[in-house]
Amino acid sequence: MWAAIAAVLFVGSAVAAPRETRIPEAAIAAAGELRESALASDLGYRITESLTTEVGPRLAGSEADARAVKWAEAKFRELGFDKVWLEPVTFPKWERRSEQAEVLGEHRQPLNLTALGGSPAGKVEGEIVRFADLAALEAAPAGSLKGKIAFIDYRMERAKDGAGYGPGGRVRSRGPSAAIRAGASAYLMRSAGTDSHRNPHTGITRFDDGLTPIPSAALAAPDADQLARLTARGPVRVRVALDCGWDGEATSHNVIGEIRGKSKPEEVVVIGGHLDSWDLGTGAIDDGAGVGLTMAAGKLIGQSKLRPARSIRVIAFANEEQGLYGGKAYALKHDAQVKQHQIGAESDFGAGRIYAYSSSAPAHAQAADKQIAEALAPLGIEHTPGKGGPGPDISPFAARGLAWARLAQDGSDYFDYHHTPDDTLDKIDPKALAQNVAAYAVFAYLAASADGDFGSEAKQVTPPEE
Structure with a gap:
């Protein structure tokens, strides 16, 4: 009798345990080609140059913020994203005179x-x-x-x-x-x-x-x-x-562009940065670079020979600077689709070279996480399991169960320019930015190509701080 009970318990636990997540070798090979093409491209820099030159500073709720939304929508379409849309975000409006x-x-x-x-x-x-x-x-x-x-x-x-x-x-x-x-x-x-x-x-x-x-x-x-x-x-x-x-309230928008997945288009990998900035500089490192490099990563994935199974969703978040309003609005709107979100990562720490990778991948996704780390290693990126946390606008959704990844940038000089008049395009090294594009493209592509998940599920958690 006890043997029968043990057998039933064993079968039940085996059924309940998630199967191991792995990334197909064909995707690993394609990611290598994607990495090299991203390193040779200046697309991320050109997008960042466009935003900081044509719009400049983008204080949330300002006229320039509204122009930035129009710019982002037009840029996603120009880059050939399969789907582009806006989601409104309302917040108190603060002005400097x-x-x-x-x-x-x-x-x-x-x-x-x-x-x-x-x-x-x-x-x-x-x-x-x-x-x-x-x-x-x-x-x-x-x-x-x-x-x-x-x-x-x-x-x-x-x-x-x-x-x-x-x-x-x-x-x-x-x-x-x-x-x-x-x-x-x-x-x-x-x-x-x-x-x-x-x-x-x-x-x-x-x-x-x-x-x-x-x-x-x-x-x-x-x-x-x-x-x-x-x-x-x-x-x-x-x-x-x-x-x-x-001075009252303002409404801006999360601007979203999506590269549709080949076989599981309703499941998504989220990457992005925040579209707003403070008003003293032109918001180049905070966070024009994050928007530019993730848009470029999405574009390069979209034109790769082997499309990933899942969709790549790039988000230019509204009003991060004054309270994560865009990230909170996205988490609230998509709360019922946590599980359809494979994993998310945000670039919001300048444009320095990425030197470390980690994620919240649970035990059953550790093998896939290691595969991603190995594909990132040629970029000089170290695997640092257990370190860091989700980016700012990702954190509200991570608190609802979204799996997250951290691609840690070298911020040694970031706070020399952060929130100052000196946050301008000349502070960005195009080669370092291209390395960022390559890292985000490889990460997003492989996560979207994985056979299995990275642990996203509806639950209340307290993610570690970045």
Whole structure:
């Protein structure tokens, strides 16, 4: 009897276990040809040049954002994608109009700064109180900064994988609320960046519920240094004048292009970048490059001799910068089709060479994951299982069960330019961008050609942070 029960249990477990996912040898060979053709192509650079030249900066909800949507739709069609469509994304609209600051009194001089996204308008004059880091400001007693301006002088650290952005970004996102709790009338911070140029770094901030927002801005690194030296000499008064703020709602769009799969067209591999940018530069590395290289990867897959079984879906996401609105909207709209999404990856970390690959592939897809890694290895890409997480706009869908992949770019100098006037096309190395195109083309093609899945299923998970 026990043997019979054991046999039934064995059969049941065998039926329930997913079969191993593998990639056919013909697809591996085709991916090798695709890789070489992508390396020899400048298509990704030409697409990025088109976006940053013809549209320029693309602040979410602006007139330029609307032009970027039209540009993306037209570009997908020009590239020959089989299907192109728009999905609306609505969000609060923030505008920047003018900004300036100056040191008052004996050492009167201008300061180079930029309003943080989400800051209200206001003209404030007050004494500067310097804090070395976020923790020091958060420890300030309530009301201790009444009538004063809080200044966090935290210096972000440079790292290949961008690890320094976590602490630097928290100064931007949590600092203003900490300043309000301490009674400050305005908030200044050393920019979350790694450069030493007079280019302040913008970026979105948040105000905790129940707090009245205060003017909040980021200083260029040399200006933060100057202010720190002045405060070391004695009391310093500064005047800050920001004209910016929220102005109703806007609707933009996720712009989507699809290369149809040969035998399983309703199943898709998603790649993409975000179409919006901040308004100081032309949004080349953040994230024109991501849009350009994934469009190019899709185009090259579409013209390959052996079409993959599944469709390649390239998404130019709306309004990532102010709260992942495009990624959230896509996840919500396609929530019922999680399982039809084979895997997803987003390029949103500049245009540096990709040096590592990893994914969320479960045990039954590890063999296929290794096959992808082996096909990427000639590009100088290391397999790093268990490292990293999904890209920003992919993360809302990954939290609903989407399988994800990470193609890690070298971001050693990314935060020299991130969210600054210096985010322009000349910062992109065309050869490095071609390597990115090759990597995304190989990854997407092989994932779409796999015999089996990568573990996407409807479930609530907490994906690791990129």
